[in-house]
Amino acid sequence: MAKSKKTVAAVDVGTTKVVVVAGQLGAEDRVEILGIGTSASAGVQRGVVLNIEEVSRAIDTALRQAEEQIGTEIDEVYVNIVGQQLKTFSLKAEKYIDNENLVTEADIEFLIQKVKKAELPQGYKIYHAEPQLYKVDQEGECADPVGMKAEHLEVEFKLLVAPETYERNLQLGFERTGIAVKKAIVDPLASSEVLLTEEEKETGVILLDIGGGTTKIAIFQEGVLRYSSLIPFGGNVLTHDIKEGCSIILRQAESLKTQFGEAMGDFAPADKVVTIPSPSGWEPKEISFKNLSYIIQARMEEIIESINFHIEKSGYGDRIGAGIVLTGGTALLHNLNQLIKYQTGMDVRIGVPRIKTEKQWKGLEDPRFATVLGLLQMALRDQASDGRKAPVKRKSAKAKSNSFGFFKSMKEGVARQMDMFFNDEQGIEIK
Template identity: 45%
Template structure:
């Protein structure tokens, strides 16, 4: 498989669901989603695999169903990595230009990019992504694309995203056990951003808040560049547990209450409305007011939004978020969550759907925030060079790293050699 066959596949290993998704590149270079299968995730907690056996079983189930229904085989997949172990650091690299011409080449930029993969990090961690922020040529700062400029010294500022090696290895093990090869391990919020954010939004300044079952992922873009990423260890599941405890119901009933009747702003709810929970296993039937339900939800969602607000303030870009906050992931569907987020942050809010990009064609049933990560993962593979194409540089690993950079920052590397 691979781009050579026009088929791209991905697996989103989430806390509440595991999704396998397949896309086909049409003659116009657009990606048509041709299949999606999902199942309940039992081996993942807060975005991290806790049971290898359960996760392998779930992946095998969705992959087998996807292959059977699409009548196409999968051998390589893009897979997301997430969880609260993800962290990012800033780093600066420099080099003197000694190519005789006195001009900065694409190779010079590649060299200082790849130096970041050699920086010392903590034992048990690995570098997932190196994201260029800007460059300095001699003393001229704030340069987006230094290729072709005259200069004697090139400095680069980078955002380095780091994750736990054990988490990456566990993902790899589960996928390999199903007989698949990982094409690339991609940070999930980066994948979601490919599906739901436009280039104009990234340029103007935008915050993507991806509310999953176990975690809430935050990414902040400005001037078209990823400036900050963070993971909050709470998601939709904790809201369900709050409802279970606050209303004294079963976890399944709590989830149904949240999805069918839940709202994020208590003062917008009709005080007279109630829902009756039928008797189960000898328990008496009970009435729960919509207002009480909304108060429980609002309390927890305000806590998550406060954490989002704190992360935005950390970047120093609060006043530059021109395109506002985009909510995606399953938690984004909570009624009036956009209203609550706007009230608490003072920033415009919209819900992010995967069809925000013109590069993709998908059925209405798949155009849901819950599928943003899975669809983003295969979009990540859309610009990957055809297999066997000559890699950049001689080192295959270096080539694959550069392919990654080209996908996220294509404009930076579009200059001819």
């Protein structure tokens, strides 16, 4: 009898939403998606868990939706890590080669372990280590030196580090729902799995993820991640600006943004208005499409200015051959790609998740699903490449409901105003 396939689940815990996608690896490496769940996020600010009880309830809501479609419980998940204190470190390690001067896998593993022992700021941990090009005998560079003849090998790693509390608070939130976190993966790496091609990564590309509460920047060049940073502004700040500028409530502002908003005021029709009803007998408000779009454009230009700052700081601005791939919920804003192209001088395309599925699921081409689909693809690849440990027994939790059908309707998350914060890349050298 054939062994039954293991269902894998991925969870994107964002500032405004929680998304769960569960699936299996089907024939010809196609993904068989079995269930999807979503909920309004709570207890998360700037991508970081601040209230474990609230985020636990939001996670549980989305999980139960997915479980209803699967018909079984989820035991463990892959989850994304993000936050404004995510930092990029440059680290060099070197080794003199033995074994008749032939580089072996053991030499590469030695350098990796050396990197893992590097001293980090107090309370930080390494979430990802990306080797750059290897330098052989202080001369040529290559991506894979194994088998080459050399006396000295040197490599620079890009480390993505963040506070240990990022992962720990996520784990606590999942534990309250009886779920184990199998692996935590840095957000831009997950998104890049389904949004970027190998050619784009080789030529040089910027992955720009503008979500509800944050804007994430990841720069790939020569096939590897070179730089990553986060700006704590996203679509929510646009909603707040509309609310204040039009003197309306937050729910109405969000509706205006998504239904009628444009990123470039000059392109908005001057003769169109939308009427907003007012409570308690006040006169309805008439808001012109053009004024609405100028409010959005003003704030987006500030965010793009910050994006340009990070591109310049990375040192890779003049090595981006492909351009910018735009994703995240705010990427759906009309003409935003044109505004970013105008402000940065780079080509821009909207990132659509590219994942081979056994059957079509409506909405998966939405940029908002990029992170969770990338997580799922990485999870399925991990499952295929190594043996799985015994599954963790799902324990009962007070937060769970006894009825699969209880969590059917969702509300939009509450938008939050974010403060600007820049992370400086730091360098370490170990010998």
